Amino acid sequence: MSTATPTAPHATHLRGTSRRGYLELPWGQVHYRRSGEGDGPALVVVHQSPLSSATYEPAMAALAAHGLNTVALDIPGFGMSDATPEQWSIPEYATALWRIVDELGLDQVHFLGQHTGAIICAEATRRRRDRVLSLIFQGIPLYDDEERAEKAAHYAPGYTPAPDGAHLKVVWDRIRGLYPGISAESCSRQVAEYLSVGPDYGVAYRAVFAHRPDTAALKGVPTLLLHGGDDVLDRMNDVVTAAFPDAPLVRIEGGGDFVAEERPQEFADAVAAHVLAHTSAAGPAGAPAEPGFTPVHTAVVDVTGGRSGRARSRTGALDIGLTRPARRQDGDGGTDPEELFAAGYAACFGGALGVAGRRRGVTTGPVTVTASVTLGAVPDGTYAIAARLSVGAPECPQRTLEDLVALAHTICPYSRAVRGNIEVTTEVTGGS
Template structure:
C-alpha cells in the first residue's frame, strides 16, 4: 500500500493515551521490545510528517512511537501557554504511559528543543538523540522572532484564510509538493488561528546543550532543510555529534526519502543500543589529602583548601578547626544551591534570593557501624511556596550530592517560600 505525503492516517498503529491534561494521539510501528525510538515533530504540524518512514524504521527492528505534541495534530491542547520544560515533562508522562524504561529521542525543530530538554531532565533514561534540525538562536534572533514570527490568521467566511496558510507554507518550503502543502494546511487548521503557541515557547527558551553532552547524538536533516544554515552553530554546540545531510531533502526528508532517512536513524539507534551505557562523564576532579584522621589536617592538592580538623567533642569555643560533617554540609549546600539555579533556568522560573542550609549529623547504626543523615532547609522569601517546592523537587534530580546519597542516607528537606 502506498502512503502519500498527504495521508494523515497511514498504515502504522494509531492510539490515544489518557493523561492529566487530555488525550495524546500517537502512531506506533516496528518490533515490540526493540530499541524504543520516540519521535517528536516540529510545530505546528503533527506525527503525520513521519508516517511514510514509520514502516521503514520498524523494518530495522526499532519500536517506533511518533507522538502528536499536546495541542497539535489529534492531541488535546493543555490549558494556557506551556514552556519547553512543560512540554518535556509531558513527553516523559507519555513515555511512562507507554511503559518504556529507556528511549532514543528523535526531535525535529521544535521537537528537537523539547527532546534536548527532556534528555536533560532524565539523562539516565535516554540512550541517544537524533536532532533533525535544532534552532539554536541567539538572544537577538529569539527576540526578533518572538516579536513577529507566526502571526496567526483570522477565519474568514470566504475561505481567504486558507490562502494565508497556504502562502505561508509555500514561503517556508518553496520546493515541496502540493500534496505535502495540502497536508500541512490541514495540520495548521487543526491547531487553530494561534498556531504559533509552541514557537513562543521555543523563543523563550535557551537550550542547555551542555547538560546532554554525554548523550550520543546524531545531527541529521535534508540538505535543503531551513535550519541547514545553522550547521556551524549547531556543530560547535555538539562537537562530538556527526552531521548527516541527506542530499536534496527538505524539512520533510522523512516523507520524501523514507528509506534513506530510516537507514541513517536506525544506524545511530542500533549503535547506541548495543554500546555500553555511559553512566558517568567526568567534568572535574578535586583531590584532598588528609593526615591524622579527624584530629589531623586536610590539604587540597587541586585548590586552596588547607584546614585543621578537630573532633567535635574536643572543640573549644575558640577552636578554628572543622570536621568532615561540616565539610560535607558545605559541599551539599553549595552544590544544591547551584543545581537549583540550573533547574530555574531550564524551567524558565525565577526563585529570587535563595539560601540553602545543610545540616549533617553523625550517628551510630545497629551493630556498631557509623552513619550520617542530612537536612536541607531552602529559603526563598520572594518565591511562591508551590513554585519553590516544585523547583526543589527537580533539584534533587540534578544535584550530584542528592544523587550520590539517594537511597543510602536519610535526607529531610524543608522548603520555605512566600506564603
C-alpha cells in the first residue's frame, strides 16, 4: 500500500499560506488575507467579482519581500465574506471599504483594485482623497452608456442548481469562455468562488453597470495602470489612458486577468515600485508630508548671469557657458538649461531601464535613450517645458521593451518628479 506525500498548497488554492482573519462588521463578517509587517506601507487589494482575494495569494509573499503591509480582502458577499443584506451600490461598497480599513487600524493607504475592485477603489478614493497615497488599477472598466446597458441586460445570467450537477459545467464553461488560457487548477478555484456566491453571482456586476465613475475627481492622485497583456480589459487602454493621462501603463506580457498568480514576481515588482515611490507619512491636519528621503548624492552647480551666464559645478567637472537658444550661432560652445535637463533625464532613464531589465530578468542589448526638452509659451504669458523620450533597443523585442519602458517610468526619479507637471511622451523602438 502506497502513502501519498503531502504537498504544499497549490498556487491557486483558496487558503494558501498567508495570515488570514475575519472582521466583525454590521452587515456580517469580512474575510481577509495579510502579508508583511504592520510598519510597512499599507496596500489594500480589492479583487474582481465574483471571485475572491485568493487571486492574489501567489503574490503575497513577494509583496511582503518588498516591505509592503498588504491586506487582500474578500468583498462583502464574495469569497469567505458574508453577503450584504440587500443589493448594494458602488457608493455603499466604497463606504464599507473605508469601514474595513478603519477596523484594520490603517490610516493612509494605497489601493489596488481589479475590475469591480477598481471601481470600488476609485469611488472610495473620491470620497477620502486625504487618506489615499496612490492608486493601482488592474483593469478598470470605463464602459460607455451603451455597453453598460447591454451588460446589465445580458452579462451575468446566473445559474440554476441541478440535481445532476449540470450547473457546474455551466459555470466551468463560462469561466473557460472568459479566460481560455488559464490553468485547470485556476478554473477549478474560480468554480468554487462562483459557487460560494450562489446562483446570482452578478450582484456586484449590477452595481458596476449602474455606476458612472468620476475619473476627473481623481486627478492628482498618483495612479498606475497595471495588468496582464491578455487581460480582458486590455481593449480599454485607449479610453483608460485618456481618463488618466498622467498614469503610466504597465502591461505584463504572458499574463492575463490572473497575472498575480501567473507572473507573481513581476506583478509584485511593479506594484512595489509604484507604492514605494508614493509612500509618505501623514503631515499636519492629515495632509501628506514629503516622502522619506535618504540622500545618496548631491550635485552642486553655481550659475551666474542666468541664461546668458556660466555654469560651474563644485567638482570642476562642469564649466560651460550658457547661451540663449534664440541667440545661438554656429560655432557657439555654450549650452542651455533644456540641453542640460535633457542630458540628465536621458541618463537617469537609461539607468532606470537597466534596473527594470534586471527585475524582469531581461537582457536588452544596446540601448539608446534620446531626450528632447522643449521650452514653450503657454496662454497665460508664462513659459513651460515638455519632454519627449525616444528609446531604441534593436536587440530587444518590441513588446518586451514597451513593458520595460513603462516600468522604468515608475523607477526613474526624473519621470516621477515631472509626472503630472509637464507633458512627457515616449517613443519606443525595439526589434521584431
